[in-house]
Amino acid sequence: MGINLTYIPPIICGVSFVLTALFARKVPLASSLISVFTILCSFILFIFILTDFLSSDLNSIKFSIDWIVVSDMRITWGILLDSLSVTMLGLITLVALLVQIYSISYMKGDSRFGWYFSVHSLFAAAMITVVLVDNLILLYFAWELVGLGSYLLIGFWYEKRAASEAAKKAFITTRIGDVALLIGIILIFKSTGTFDISSIFHIARNGGISENILTISTFLIFLGAMGKSAQFPFHVWLPDAMEGPTPVSALIHAATMVAAGVYLVARMMPLFSLAPYVLDFVVFIGLFTFIFAGTMAIVMHDIKRVLAYSTISHLGLMMMSLGFMGVASAIFHLIVHGISKALLFLGAGSLMHEMDGETDIRKMGGLINKMPITAITFIIGSVSLAGIIPLSGFFSKDEILLTVFEKGGILILLPALAGAFLSSLYMFRLTFITFFGSLKNDNSKVGESPILMTLPLILLALLAIFMSILLLEISTFKGFIYFISGHKAHLNLLLIVFSSILSFVALILAWFIYIKDSKYLIDWYKSKMKWNYNLILNKYYIDELYQYIINQIIIRFAQFVALFDRLVVNDIGVDRSSLSIRFLGLRLKLIQTGKMHGYAISMLFGFLILILTWAIL
């Protein structure tokens, strides 16, 4: 029953968007309930789909209806249901459901309460469509809609200048990648004549796409994924996107939209696997982003920005795994990270909710006694992401490290381990500074958040602890890695021991620095390595560099184009030609004398000239 209803979730979410957008102003609470209800229905449908899918031997299922048919080209509304899309569907509907429930309480009293929920519905519809569609053109449409949803939600408080600037920045930065993605899709279409994903794979495997085209188009598709997943040159938008409401950051900028890039690469993996140079590039970008964003997460003072850089860093880790064709481990880390990071963002939102929107961790501290549920769930989330052994984050990270070790060897593994060490360190730093230490005086009246906010936190924390059960074999289910890739998972004991030792070292280091308050290390770092500290604190001056490029090159060029437009196109092309016609008209109108004889004579002579030319020629 479930599988035939796969097309329902995006449709009901879309309908919910239209309904709530129409009535949001009149009945904000009702529209929020509609939105939550539809996403709840989607989640229940997901459970039916999942049970059906598991009982049908994991065969991928495809059904589609024609939309546009032009001779050989056909564009369809179609659904491709395989283990990858089922997993993503589950992650999206679950996180969206919990975030929306949380938002009812978090956004209470906001002037655009109803509109917030209708954009959430739009985003959910688009995001579900991205993971379910069977052809690239529809995927691109949904991809753009996801970008729109992100834009609207980042700029939700558009009265704040920073928020509207951040929304613009996010939209334009991801846009650059999107254009590359579109070109890549068109290139593939040109050489295969179809948009259908599985047909493209079939053609590519039989050598229907030349190697150059394959390399270029997968590279362009990866650029699109880099834009959405905030990989290195495009990472600048994600930290700024934290200007949006915190639940939005939990949904879009931790669990779903930024995961779309990872999903896209995983989905197109059969194409990427035929383009080894692009895979090397994916590994390089992933590894670099993993470490690069990790260093920034260590020095930031804004709780949401720390989480944002951590997200970028972990997305880099997933990309690296994809670069080694470890789709299963990347997707497993994607869902574990999605759950844990959503938990952390919601926890941060809970803190901000009680502290009047304060995000600076230096003004927090000792909050564990004031907000026990938030604190404990937050600690679970960060311990999971830091990779301490029994939690699911450890296993997912370990799967990736194992893939890296097997495919890339020790030379890639060492920097990856360094990145993992960084990610443990900044997670513990964040937790220790926020929840331990001494309570600040301003925060003496802080209390626990309402039940609607703590309930999703508790659920997500339980998931963050027990997700690793998915890796085990339970009756017919042969473990998550088998579910995605068809291979059994295996473990490398040496790697497990080594990476857990590394995480514990990070824990102890963070303990000494931030709880025992041994200023020695920090002072040494800040004084001796001042240039380095400032470099990282200013985000490696990449924003400034981009601003410089925009000012010096793009705006100069735009000014030149504007000048050309004014002087050549407008003055000469338009004004001059119209003026010359006007002048000609002024002279020529004098011919029209109104004297009949003049007309008769000119008629006669005209006729004679016509006859003469005809006779001569």
Next chain:
Amino acid sequence: MIDLIHIQILSAIMFCIGVYGVMTRRSAILILMCIELMLNAVNINFIGFAAFRDFSESQRIFGHVIVVFIITIAAVELALAIAIILRLYKNKSSVNIDEVDLMKW
């Protein structure tokens, strides 16, 4: 013996008289008459060709038919033109077309 060439010369002379008249006369009535002259010169040309060339019967009838058409159209045109000239005379008390140059820039 009268031949096609004589008819054509007659037609040409009549047409030239007509053109000359249109060019030189000032009175609207006279110009109209000259136009009629030109039309009839054409008619004579048609009749001449129909009578003196060795066309088949069905093609010969063609020339006659066109002449009848031209006569009809000339009559209609004349009626219209006379009406316009009458209105002109009522307004200006003159039919001298040099005085009528309202239709200029």
